Amino acid sequence: MHRRVVILPxxxxxxxxxxxxxxxxxxxxVTMSRQVDEERAVDVEVSYGAGRFELMPADPGVLYRxxxxxxxxxxxxxxxxxxxxxRLGVEGTGRRIHFSKGEKLGEMTLxxxxxxxxxxRLECGAVRAxxxxxxxxxxxxxxxxxxxESRLDVSxxxxxxxxxxxxxxxxxxxxxxxxxxxxxxxxxxDAGVGDLKLEFTGDWQGNAEVEVEMGxxxxxxxxxxxxxxxxxRDTFLTSLDSQGLxxxxxxxxxxxxxxxxxxxxxxxxxxxxxxxxxxxx
Amino acid sequence: MHMRHSRSLPTAVALxxxxxxxxxxxxxxxxxxxxxxxxxxxxxxxxxxxxxxHRFEISLRNGQVLIDDxxxxxxxxxxxxxxxxxxxxxxxxxxxDGPLAEALRSWEPPEDLSDVSEELAxxxxxxxxxxxxxxxxxxxxxxxxxxxxxxxxxxxxxRSVLQALLLGQTDRLGILGEALEDVTPEQIRVYVGEDVxxxxxxxxxxxxxxVDGELDVEGTVRGDIVVAGGSLRIRDGSRVTxxxxxxxxxxxxxxxxxxxxxxxxxxxxxxxxELRDQLRQELEHELESVTAERIRRxxxxxxxxxxxxxxxxxxxxxxxxxxxxxxLILAAIGIGxxxxxxxxxxxVASAARHAPGRSAMVGLAGxxxxxxVWVLGMVVLAVSLxxxxxxxxxxxxxxxxxxxxxxxxxxAVAKNVGRWLADQHYQGLEWLDGRNPRQAVIxxxxxxxxxxxxxxxxxxxxxxxxxxxxxxxxLGVMAGIAAVTVGFGAVIxxxxxxxxxxxxxxxxxxxxxxxxxxxxxRDRASSSGVEEVEVEVKEAAEEVEEAAxxxxxxxxxxxxxxxxxxxxxxxxxxxxxxxxEKDDA
Numbered sequence: 001m002h003r004r005v006v007i008l009p010x011x012x013x014x015x016x017x018x019x020x021x022x023x024x025x026x027x028x029x030v031t032m033s034r035q036v037d038e039e040r041a042v043d044v045e046v047s048y049g050a051g052r053f054e055l056m057p058a059d060p061g062v063l064y065r066x067x068x069x070x071x072x073x074x075x076x077x078x079x080x081x082x083x084x085x086x087r088l089g090v091e092g093t094g095r096r097i098h099f100s101k102g103e104k105l106g107e108m109t110l111x112x113x114x115x116x117x118x119x120x121r122l123e124c125g126a127v128r129a130x131x132x133x134x135x136x137x138x139x140x141x142x143x144x145x146x147x148x149e150s151r152l153d154v155s156x157x158x159x160x161x162x163x164x165x166x167x168x169x170x171x172x173x174x175x176x177x178x179x180x181x182x183x184x185x186x187x188x189x190d191a192g193v194g195d196l197k198l199e200f201t202g203d204w205q206g207n208a209e210v211e212v213e214m215g216x217x218x219x220x221x222x223x224x225x226x227x228x229x230x231x232x233r234d235t236f237l238t239s240l241d242s243q244g245l246x247x248x249x250x251x252x253x254x255x256x257x258x259x260x261x262x263x264x265x266x267x268x269x270x271x272x273x274x275x276x277x278x279x280x281x
Numbered sequence: 282m283h284m285r286h287s288r289s290l291p292t293a294v295a296l297x298x299x300x301x302x303x304x305x306x307x308x309x310x311x312x313x314x315x316x317x318x319x320x321x322x323x324x325x326x327x328x329x330x331x332x333x334x335h336r337f338e339i340s341l342r343n344g345q346v347l348i349d350d351x352x353x354x355x356x357x358x359x360x361x362x363x364x365x366x367x368x369x370x371x372x373x374x375x376x377x378d379g380p381l382a383e384a385l386r387s388w389e390p391p392e393d394l395s396d397v398s399e400e401l402a403x404x405x406x407x408x409x410x411x412x413x414x415x416x417x418x419x420x421x422x423x424x425x426x427x428x429x430x431x432x433x434x435x436x437x438x439x440r441s442v443l444q445a446l447l448l449g450q451t452d453r454l455g456i457l458g459e460a461l462e463d464v465t466p467e468q469i470r471v472y473v474g475e476d477v478x479x480x481x482x483x484x485x486x487x488x489x490x491x492v493d494g495e496l497d498v499e500g501t502v503r504g505d506i507v508v509a510g511g512s513l514r515i516r517d518g519s520r521v522t523x524x525x526x527x528x529x530x531x532x533x534x535x536x537x538x539x540x541x542x543x544x545x546x547x548x549x550x551x552x553x554x555e556l557r558d559q560l561r562q563e564l565e566h567e568l569e570s571v572t573a574e575r576i577r578r579x580x581x582x583x584x585x586x587x588x589x590x591x592x593x594x595x596x597x598x599x600x601x602x603x604x605x606x607x608x609l610i611l612a613a614i615g616i617g618x619x620x621x622x623x624x625x626x627x628x629v630a631s632a633a634r635h636a637p638g639r640s641a642m643v644g645l646a647g648x649x650x651x652x653x654v655w656v657l658g659m660v661v662l663a664v665s666l667x668x669x670x671x672x673x674x675x676x677x678x679x680x681x682x683x684x685x686x687x688x689x690x691x692x693a694v695a696k697n698v699g700r701w702l703a704d705q706h707y708q709g710l711e712w713l714d715g716r717n718p719r720q721a722v723i724x725x726x727x728x729x730x731x732x733x734x735x736x737x738x739x740x741x742x743x744x745x746x747x748x749x750x751x752x753x754x755x756l757g758v759m760a761g762i763a764a765v766t767v768g769f770g771a772v773i774x775x776x777x778x779x780x781x782x783x784x785x786x787x788x789x790x791x792x793x794x795x796x797x798x799x800x801x802x803r804d805r806a807s808s809s810g811v812e813e814v815e816v817e818v819k820e821a822a823e824e825v826e827e828a829a830x831x832x833x834x835x836x837x838x839x840x841x842x843x844x845x846x847x848x849x850x851x852x853x854x855x856x857x858x859x860x861x862e863k864d865d866a
C-alpha cells in the first residue's frame with residue numbers, strides 16, 4: 001500500500017526525466033531490492049544526508065527494498081552488501097552540499113526485512129523522517145539525526161528482546177510512539193535543542209530503563225495507564241508537570257508502581273525547558 | 282568434420298539454451314536475488330543478480346545501448362526505444378524475483394520502432410530471456426536426452442534458437458545479428474568457442490557459424506560460412522558454395538573457391554555508421570541554419586515593429602493608465618491614513634521634514650535589519666516557552682507591520698512634498714492648500730509619481746527618446762525609494778508617530794485640527810461675520826499655548842530630575858520662543 005504511493009511519483013519522475021530536465025538539479029531515481037537468502041542476522045547501516053526519509057517493514061522474503069530520488073550532481077547512492085553487513089543510503093559526492101532557494105530535496109524510502117534479526121543504525125542529517133519499525137526484529141537500534149523533524153513509530157511489537165535503543169537528536173523535533181513495542185531493556189535519548197515527545201505505549205514484555213538528556217526544549221512523556229513509572233530528574237531551570245505521579249524522596253512514582261506488571265524507570269537530565277507528563281489509555 | 286577443442290563454458294551455455302529452445306524445459310525460473318533499476322535523464326538501467334552469483338545488466342546510457350557493459354548499439358534520448366525501455370522499467374519497478382522475471386520475460390518491444398531500434402530491442406529482449414533461463418533445469422534435460430552438440434546442430438533449428446544461442450556471446454551480439462541476416466535457417470551448424478575443421482574430401486551440407494573459434498576448410502561447404510570473433514582459413518582445393526561473412530574475424534586464403542560473396546560485416550557497419558554520422562551532421566547543420574534563420578526573421582520583425590509609431594503610443598498610454606491606477610490606490614490609502622491616523626501621520630511627516638538625513642539613515646538601517654530582526658525574533662520566541670504562542674502572531678504580523686510602516690512613511694513624505702508644492706504657488710496649482718492634509722498627501726503622491734508618468738509620455742513620442750524615457754523612469758523609481766526610506770526611518774524614529782516630542786509644534790496634528798477649524802471658520806465667516814472667526818483663532822491659539830505650557834512643564838521636570846540634557850533644553854527654548862511669536866501674531 002505504502003509502496004504504491006511511493007512508486008507512482010517515482011514513475012512519474014522517470015517519465016519526466018526521459019524527456020527534459022525540468023530543474024537545474026539532475027534527478028536520478030534508483031530502486032533496488034534484495035531477497036533474503038541464507039542470512040541468519042544482518043547489521044544494517046543507513047545514512048541519509050538531506051531530504052525526506054521513510055522507513056517501514058518489507059514484504060516477507062525481501063531483505064531490503066530501497067527507492068531513492070536524488071540529485072546526481074551532488075549525491076550518489078550507497079548500496080553494499082556482504083557477509084551479513086548491509087550499508088545503504090545516499091552520500092554527498094563533494095565536500096559541501098548546496099541547496100538553493102526553490103530547489104527540491106531528495107527522497108529515500110527504505111523497507112527492511114521483518115523476520116531477520118538485525119542491528120539497525122540510522123544516521124540522518126537535515127531530514128524529515130517518518131519511520132515505522134513495527135514488526136522488525138531488532139536486537140539493537142541506534143538513530144542519530146541532526147536538524148530534522150523525525151517521527152518514529154513502532155506499530156507492532158519487536159519479536160526479539162532488544163539490548164538498547166539509542167536516539168541522538170540534535171536540533172530537532174522528535175516524536176516516538178509505541179516505544180513499549182521496542183521490547184528494549186534500555187532506551188537512551190540524547191537531545192540538544194528541540195521538542196521531544198516520547199510515548200511509552202505498546203506491548204511491554206519486561207521492565208526497562210529510559211535515560212533522557214536534554215539541553216533546551218520541551219519534553220513530553222506519555223505513559224499508558226497500568227505501567228509502573230518511576231521518574232527521576234536532575235534538572236536546572238526546568239519545570240515539571242508531574243500529573244499522576246506521587247513524589248517519594250527524590251523520585252516521582254505512579255500510584256501502581258508496586259503492583260505493576262512492568263516497570264519503567266525514567267531518568268531525565270535537562271538544563272532549560274519543561275517536562276510534561278501525560279497519561280493515555 | 283570434427284572439433285579440435287572446446288572452450289568449455291560458453292559452449293555449454295549456448296548448447297543448453299539451444300536445447301531448451303527446441304525442447305521447452307519445465308517452468309523453473311532462474312532465481313533473481315537482487316535487482317536495481319536506475320533512471321535519470323541520461324540513463325535507464327536494469328541490473329539483476331542471480332542466486333548463482335551471476336549478474337546481468339542492460340543500460341541505455343548517454344546514447345548507448347549496453348548489455349553487460351558491452352555496447353550493442355545507439356539510441357537517441359526520448360526515441361521510441363528509450364521510451365519503451367523506460368516504460369518496461371516503470372512496470373517492473375515494484376516487482377521482485379519471480380514476478381519480476383516473468384514481467385521481463387513477457388516484454389515485447391513495441392512495433393513502431395525503426396529498423397535499427399527494432400534490432401536493438403530484439404537483441405535486448407533476447408538477452409533478457411537468455412539471462413533468465415533456468416540453467417540447471419536445462420542441463421538436466423540435456424543430460425537426460427543424451428543430446429550432443431552435433432545432434433543439436435544437425436537439427437533444423439529455427440532462427441530464434443540460433444539467436445538465443447548466440448546471445449551467450451553478448452559482446453558480439455550486434456555484429457552477429459548483422460552477419461546472420463538472410464542466412465537460411467534450415468541447415469545451420471553453430472559452434473561457439475570451438476575450433477572446427479572441414480576435412481579434405483568432406484562435404485558439409487549446412488551453413489557453418491563459428492563464434493569465438495577457428496574454422497579450417499579443406500573440403501566442401503554447401504552453404505554459407507559465418508565467423509565471428511575468430512578466424513577462417515580456406516585451403517587450396519576447398520570450396521564454399523555460399524557467402525562468407527566475417528565479423529570481427531580474420532580470413533586466410535590459401536587458394537580455394539568461394540562462389541558467393543566475401544563480406545566483412547564490421548567494415549560495412551563502419552561504413553554505415555560513417556554515413557549515419559554524416560547524415561546526422563548534415564541534419565544538425567540544417568537545423569542550425571533553419572533555427573538561425575528563424576531567429577533572424579524574428580529579430581527583424583521585432584526591429585521593424587519597434588519602429589511602428591502606434592506601438593509606442595499604445596505602450597505609453599498603457600503605462601499612464603497603469604500609473605493612474607497606482608495613483609488612485611495610493612491616494613485612497615493616503616486618505617484612509619489621514620482619516621484614521623492623521624496625528625501619527627503629522628508626527629512622522631514632521632520628523633521626516635526636519636530630519637530627513639537622519640530619517641533616511643535610520644530607514645536604510647531599518648530596511649537592512651528588518652529581516653534579521655524577524656528571524657531573530659522567531660528564534661528567541663521559539664526557544665522560550667512563553668514565546669511559542671507569540672511566535673504564531675510574530676511570523677505573519679512583523680512583515681505586515683514593516684509594510685505598514687513603509688506605507689505610513691511614504692504617505693508622510695508625500696504629505697511634505699504636497700505642502701512644499703503648495704508653497705511654491707505654481708500656476709494652475711493655486712487651488713492646492715498645503716495645510717489640508719488630504720490635498721497635501723494626494724498632491725505629494727502625484728508629484729512623486731510624476732517622473733514615471735513623464736517617462737510614459739516620452740515613450741509615446743517614439744523610440745528616439747529612449748534615453749530620456751529611461752532617465753525619467755529611473756528618477757521615478759528613485760523618488761519612490763527615497764520617499765519610502767526617509768518615511769520608514771521617520772516612522773521608526775517617532776515610533777509610528779506616537780513620539781510627538783520629536784515633531785515640531787507647527788507640524789503637530791492639532792495644527793491640522795486648527796487648520797480644520799480655520800477652514801470651517803473661513804467658510805462660516807462669509808455668512809456669520811468676522812467675530813466668530815476671531816473666536817476660533819483665539820481658541821486655537823489657546824490650544825497652542827496649553828501645549829507649549831505642558832511641554833515646558835515636562836522639560837522643567839526633566840531638568841529638575843537631571844534627565845534633560847543641554848541641547849534638548851535649547852531645542853525646547855527655541856520651540857517656546859516660536860510658540861510665543863505665534864501667540865503674539
